[in-house]
Amino acid sequence: MRNFIVVTGAAGFIGFHLCRRLISSGINVIGIDNINNYYDISLKERRLEILNKIPLEKNTWKFFKIDLANKDSLLKIFEKYVPKTVVNLAAQAGVRYSLENPSAYIYSNIFGFSNILEVCKISDVENLLYASSSSVYGGNTKVPFSENDSVNHPISLYAATKISNELMAHTYSHLYGIACTGLRFFTVYGPWGRPDMAPMIFTKAILSRKSIRIFNNGNMSRSFTYINDIIEIIWKLINKPATPDSEFNRDLPNPSTSWNSHRIFNLGNENSINLLDFIHLLEEELGIESLKEYEDIQAGDVINTSSDCSSLRKWIGPIDYTSVNKGIKEFIKWYKDYYKN
DSSP states (O other): OOOEEEEESTTSHHHHHHHHHHHHTTOEEEEEEOOOSSSOHHHHHHHHHHHHTSOOSSOOEEEEEOOTTOHHHHHHHHHHHOOSEEEEOOOOOOTTHHHHOHHHHIIIIIIIHHHHHHHHHHTTOOEEEEEEEGGGGTTOOSSSBOTTSOOOOOSSHHHHHHHHHHHHHHHHHHHHOOEEEEEEEOOEESTTOOTTSHHHHHHHHHHTTOEEEEGGGGOOEEOOEEHHHHHHHHHHHHTSOOOOOHHHHHTSSSTTTOOOOEEEEEESOSSOEEHHHHHHHHHHHHTOOOEEEEOOOOTTOOSBOOBOOHHHHHHHOOOOOOOHHHHHHHHHHHHHHHHTO
């Protein structure tokens, strides 16, 4: 039996890049995605076209259009291909959309993720990596954000579902011996990005000579993290699963029988940048000055995000981040080519 890696959210931004890296490296990959219409389906379909065209030698790439809520279909796939590693990137994304359609987040991020955990348990999956988010830090004012900081005060339902995922994974790791790694992503950007993310929104507005809505009057900063850096980190984490945390287990009531192998890492550029400075770099690369509309902060928004990745570096070694200048150049190059600007 071949050793397969399952990637959910395979047609999504990060999922697409990860699948491309894995397939190109000769890994057997099963991609799963429900291709929902949260944003332009044609972008997801184009990503899948690229994945389907990658030459296969001795490895396998198969894609299944399945919703994580369909537990029976998931089980059939897991029973047939017996994956040892699962990377769960499928989720209902977006902070602001969670204000409009909260049920979508409960359905996908809670119910869907619980099915992933169950099929991992039933199928004896050894290594589960899953997407969390920097949004879990809520209104924390201490920066940079550390995995040791409290996440008890989320300010959006999206963030609340991600905290729930972390707690659920922790429990399954403890009860069933699944190595689980939570990935707290910090504002990932780059080619093939999501249209609802700031870089795509800003670029489209600048090229269309339309106004950019800038919240909190521009007093915001983000750890913009280039997609290639994220994929490199995930690659290393796939190859170094979580192991039992001896310090945690030592404090359990019965450490001789208790087992826990659940780790959470920040995945973000440790050099955050002011939002207006980021926009200025887009303007310079496009050669167009943007039109700006300054507004108050929106509900659910975090003012500043800054990533402390010291725990991650300790686990996987040095991390070479792509500079924002270089990342924007690559992003704009792709954007102009894809949208024919």
